[in-house]
Amino acid sequence: MNSNLQLDLHPDADSLSAFAEEALGAAEREQILAHMTQCSRCREVIYLAQKAAEAEALETLSAAPSGRWYRSWRFVWVPAAALAAALALAVTFYPRLTAPAPEMAKIAPQSEQAAPASLEQASAGAALKPAPVVATNSAAGGTPFTAPRRPPQEFALQTAPSLAHATKENYAAPSPSVGTVQMRTRQQSPAQFNPEPAVDAWLQRQRATGAIAASANTTQASPESMKTAMDRASANRSVPSFAPVSNRSMPAASFGIGTQEAKAGSAGSHGTNPPKLPSGLAAISTATTQQRALAIDLAGALFLSEDAGKHWQPVARQWTGLAIKVRVQSGLSGAVFQLTNINGSTWVSADGKTWTVQ
Amino acid sequence: MGITPSQHVEDIASAPESSQLLVPSSPLLKELWREAGAAAYGLDQQNFNRILYRVGTARNYGLEPGATASRKQQAAFFRGLRLADLVLAKACASGHEGAWEHFIAAYRQPLFRAAIAIAGSETLGRELADQLYAELYGLTARDGVRRSPLDSYKGKGSLRGWLRTTLAQRHVDHHRRTRRELPLDNLAEGHEPSAANPRPQKLPAELLLLAKAVVETLERIETVERFLLAAYYIDGRTLLEIAPMLHVHEATVSRKLRRLVAGIRKQIVKSLLGYGLNKRAVQEMLGADPRDLDLNLKKILQISLPDAFQEKAAL
Numbered sequence: 237m238n239s240n241l242q243l244d245l246h247p248d249a250d251s252l253s254a255f256a257e258e259a260l261g262a263a264e265r266e267q268i269l270a271h272m273t274q275c276s277r278c279r280e281v282i283y284l285a286q287k288a289a290e291a292e293a294l295e296t297l298s299a300a301p302s303g304r305w306y307r308s309w310r311f312v313w314v315p316a317a318a319l320a321a322a323l324a325l326a327v328t329f330y331p332r333l334t335a336p337a338p339e340m341a342k343i344a345p346q347s348e349q350a351a352p353a354s355l356e357q358a359s360a361g362a363a364l365k366p367a368p369v370v371a372t373n374s375a376a377g378g379t380p381f382t383a384p385r386r387p388p389q390e391f392a393l394q395t396a397p398s399l400a401h402a403t404k405e406n407y408a409a410p411s412p413s414v415g416t417v418q419m420r421t422r423q424q425s426p427a428q429f430n431p432e433p434a435v436d437a438w439l440q441r442q443r444a445t446g447a448i449a450a451s452a453n454t455t456q457a458s459p460e461s462m463k464t465a466m467d468r469a470s471a472n473r474s475v476p477s478f479a480p481v482s483n484r485s486m487p488a489a490s491f492g493i494g495t496q497e498a499k500a501g502s503a504g505s506h507g508t509n510p511p512k513l514p515s516g517l518a519a520i521s522t523a524t525t526q527q528r529a530l531a532i533d534l535a536g537a538l539f540l541s542e543d544a545g546k547h548w549q550p551v552a553r554q555w556t557g558l559a560i561k562v563r564v565q566s567g568l569s570g571a572v573f574q575l576t577n578i579n580g581s582t583w584v585s586a587d588g589k590t591w592t593v594q
Numbered sequence: 595m596g597i598t599p600s601q602h603v604e605d606i607a608s609a610p611e612s613s614q615l616l617v618p619s620s621p622l623l624k625e626l627w628r629e630a631g632a633a634a635y636g637l638d639q640q641n642f643n644r645i646l647y648r649v650g651t652a653r654n655y656g657l658e659p660g661a662t663a664s665r666k667q668q669a670a671f672f673r674g675l676r677l678a679d680l681v682l683a684k685a686c687a688s689g690h691e692g693a694w695e696h697f698i699a700a701y702r703q704p705l706f707r708a709a710i711a712i713a714g715s716e717t718l719g720r721e722l723a724d725q726l727y728a729e730l731y732g733l734t735a736r737d738g739v740r741r742s743p744l745d746s747y748k749g750k751g752s753l754r755g756w757l758r759t760t761l762a763q764r765h766v767d768h769h770r771r772t773r774r775e776l777p778l779d780n781l782a783e784g785h786e787p788s789a790a791n792p793r794p795q796k797l798p799a800e801l802l803l804l805a806k807a808v809v810e811t812l813e814r815i816e817t818v819e820r821f822l823l824a825a826y827y828i829d830g831r832t833l834l835e836i837a838p839m840l841h842v843h844e845a846t847v848s849r850k851l852r853r854l855v856a857g858i859r860k861q862i863v864k865s866l867l868g869y870g871l872n873k874r875a876v877q878e879m880l881g882a883d884p885r886d887l888d889l890n891l892k893k894i895l896q897i898s899l900p901d902a903f904q905e906k907a908a909l
Contacts, residue, residue, distance in 0.1 A: 254751035
């Protein structure tokens with residue numbers, strides 16, 4: 237005899253649905269659970285009802301216009317983060333680019349000082365934006381502006397930190413400030429340096445193509461300002477960046493999040509190299525302590541490294557929602573990691589492996 | 595729809611006139627009545643009071659059977675009910691036109707969607723939903739009185755959840771009924787011992803001890819743990835499926851399951867050592883082929899329960 241037939245009496249639909257909706261008191265819940273332990277029929281009913289509820293919830297989400305913002309929220313943070321990173325970069329580099337650089341006089345060729353008047357007038361207003369645009373202009377097919385002491389890819393590294401490490405391959409960055417400009421590794425000796433014709437030609441091409449029409453401040457940049465940016469940026473090479481190692485078409489500034497989060501950690505970042513995660517995806521957020529490092533990749537997976545970022549291992553998911561941020565939090569018992577999901581809920585972990593909701 | 599039920603809301607309450615808790619002038623009753631929107635369906639406070647009384651006594655106000663609810667507990671129970679859904683269901687069951695219009699607008703499509711999700715196909719789902727829909731409207735007549743399954747809704751869970759669960763019950767019952775009707779020849783072979791593979795008549799002494807230890811251990815574990823074992827090992831459900839039933843994360847289910855299995859093993863070892871076996875013998879015994887044990891884990895997990903449910907599932 238089938239043991240399930242021993243019960244012809246089952247909880248009614250109301251009790252079962254209340255059980256599924258967690259609307260029962262402790263006593264009633266215990267009764268239902270005890271019954272379900274021995275009744276495969278009622279277990280099956282609950283499974284199916286749960287399945288229907290999930291299907292309905294999915295359909296409701298996809299049908300309701302008010303739900304769209306929520307569904308797309310997980311992707312909204314990317315452009316938002318890009319904007320924030322761009323602002324942070326602007327705040328960081330603007331004073332440096334506009335401030336006079338005494339050492340520039342030593343390294344700048346004489347020809348640079350004799351820049352066209354129009355460029356000189358505009359140089360005061362030229363802030364951050366010309367630098368990455370001037371870095372190379374292979375899209376326009378012209379001769380790129382080349383620095384006398386450094387190869388152009390180095391210049392690109394400094395002036396566009398979010399694109400660092402991407403210069404070995406062409407990188408199609410969707411960032412509006414970079415546009416479709418592609419970077420090219422090209423060595424050029426100081427003897428070849430002749431900025432004036434190059435700048436003039438570049439400006440003419442940019443005006444012709446309209447690439448620099450978006451901002452009046454960026455259309456006329458003097459070689460001084462460009463070189464200042466170069467050297468200033470060169471002096472700040474240690475700015476950490478977790479740019480992708482390959483030419484993935486990701487928003488450039490989104491990688492800056494990892495930088496910010498790593499800096500936010502009490503122990504700082506584990507270096508300027510981007511973490512090579514087992515998933516092959518770029519890290520969007522990292523945090524490090526002495527030897528432990530945590531990184532969240534673009535898929536929201538968390539990885540732990542116990543050898544300062546050399547080897548990474550995935551951490552079993554113990555949180556709900558999509559993990560978007562990890563940071564080091566100083567507490568009474570020392571530094572702990574804190575993970576934040578897309579809903580803003582936080583989890584903490586002392587070792588990076590076991591997480592508890594905060 | 596073709597059929598217009600003529601029964602009125604006032605007729606549905608067959609509960610005693612006197613209520614243990616509420617009287618028509620009670621401020622709580624007024625508050626609940628207003629909150630439920632009962633006036634929209636022509637349900638006065640007196641009949642609303644009867645409905646509440648019937649629901650409360652049927653569920654013993656959410657307390658264990660035999661316990662007596664205080665007024666405070668009763669009030670808390672009533673406040674926890676889905677009053678709007680409850681009133682709508684009762685009004686529909688009694689054939690109130692306005693209630694049916696609201697029900698159709700709010701629940702018809704979700705009912706079909708749920709049925710399709712449960713049945714796994716649109717054809718079967720629509721058939722399932724249509725069948726229930728007809729019953730909800732009160733096609734079933736008993737003793738000359740039209741009855742609707744909606745009358746059994748007691749407002750503890752949501753009406754939408756009740757509809758889903760009712761659909762699932764119908765589907766499972768239908769599936770089991772048709773499965774039982776299969777010819778005996780079609781039953782899965784191998785369930786019964788064949789001549790070529792006879793079941794051992796008698797277990798060796800050490801296996802008997804092991805079986806005893808297993809039974810004793812499983813009998814001791816808690817209800818939730820037994821449920822976990824049944825769902826995971828007997829039903830073959832995934833952690834993802836089990837987690838929402840217990841309202842925990844699947845990682846929690848995984849952790850609980852791992853701990854549970856480890857605990858059971860530890861307890862079995864302890865029991866065997868208690869029987870006087872040495873550690874080596876115990877280890878050897880744990881390496882025995884489970885098929886050699888004539889144990890029905892399904893039965894062991896299904897320990898008898900208190901008479902909690904006095905109600906037939908299917909209406």
